[in-house]
Amino acid sequence: MSETYEEKAARLDAADGLAAYRAKFALDEETVYLDGNSLGALPAHVPARMAEVITREWGELRIRSWDESGWWTAPERIGDRIAPIVGAAAGQIVVGDSTSVNVFKAVVAGARLAGEGRDEILVDATTFPTDGYIAESAARLTGHRVVPVDPEDIAGAAGSRTALALVNHVDYRTGRLRDLPGTTAALHAAGALAVWDLCHSAGALPVGLDAHGVDLAVGCTYKYLNGGPGSPAYLYVAERHQAAFDSPLPGWNSHADPFAMTPGYRAAEGALRGRVGTPDILSMLALESALDVWDGVRIEDVRAKSLALTDFFLECVRAYVPGGRVTPVTPEAHAERGSQVALACPDAPAVMAELIGRGVVGDLRRPDVLRFGFTPLYVGFADAERAARILAEVLEKPAG
Structure with missing residues (x-):
């Protein structure tokens, strides 16, 4: 039988x-829960960790927790925990803000990195709508022009005027996986940068950011990384671009000497340039705890x-x-x-x-x-x- x-x-x-x-x-x-591509399930140990954060770190230590509990270094520390999941070496990912804010940082900074004469931003024509909205705003800010392109055609569409392409690694509607290695290589061959949205791939499949030479990438943490509703997103800045990365949102948290409170801005070294304002510590530490489930995976x-x-x-x-x-x-x-x-x-x-x-x-x-x-x-x-x-x-x- x-x-x-x-x-x-x-x-x-x-x-x-x-x-x-x-x-x-x-x-x-x-319940059969098949919606982790929108909101990941709660790791069972996170509530106890958050009770500790709220009662001891916030309730007892209060302001001391920025140093004594490691709140100040959380954005880069958690970024280093996400790094191996997306195939990146340490020191290239900073956690904070929403995916949309990080898309804005990446597209504007990418346009500035690309240099003069490159005035076109290619955008995945099937992209999640917000990515398109942000790209249009970034283009207005930088004097570029957005060109919607079928993601299968980006390699052929990139040319001498292309500054960068913003592409979704996995299509949010259909679940189609895009060719990250091939598309990135084609963009580089045209002298352009590759900016990838990893919201529907990070934690579900190998990404290989470093191995494939990706320039900039963003992603959320509340889907396959199980960070919780509205958990902070992340920004990847390849090490080779960090010294020239010019964020459109230069906040005090990304200043080389944040507590100097000087009127002039001087960017911090490395991926810390992607920080902006005071981190959302409760959500960030819930994410850090949630990432424990990846130990040994x-x-x-x-x-x-x-x-x-x-x-x-x-x-x-x-x-x-x-x-x-x-x-x-x-x-x-x-x-x-x-x-x-x-x-x-x-x-x-x-x-x-x-x-x-x-x-x-x-x-x-x-x-x-x-x-x-x-x-x-x-x-x-x-x-x-x-x-x-x-x-x-x-x-x-x-x-x-």
């Missing part, structure tokens, strides 16, 4: 080398499980869901797939609402895309099978 999909899921979960990490998260067994193992999970989910969807009711828009090819599966589905809002009501939590992008994010540290194969089975039940239910 052939193996059922439930049996296959049990076999795959039993052989999963990352399965034990699920216990590190505050999850219930009644290889990003290559995370990627292998991610691909196996998404393969299995698609296999179950094909087996369970009535023909023609959903259409995958996430590429089948591993080299083109992030860690989510997007399915085109008529009446997607109502379908997702029903799924959530039955304990399968994903999300959607209007008008017709269901999104299911697979976070390998806490999602298992039984979760994938159950989600596909319940999706089939929902789609088989008569309308009304």
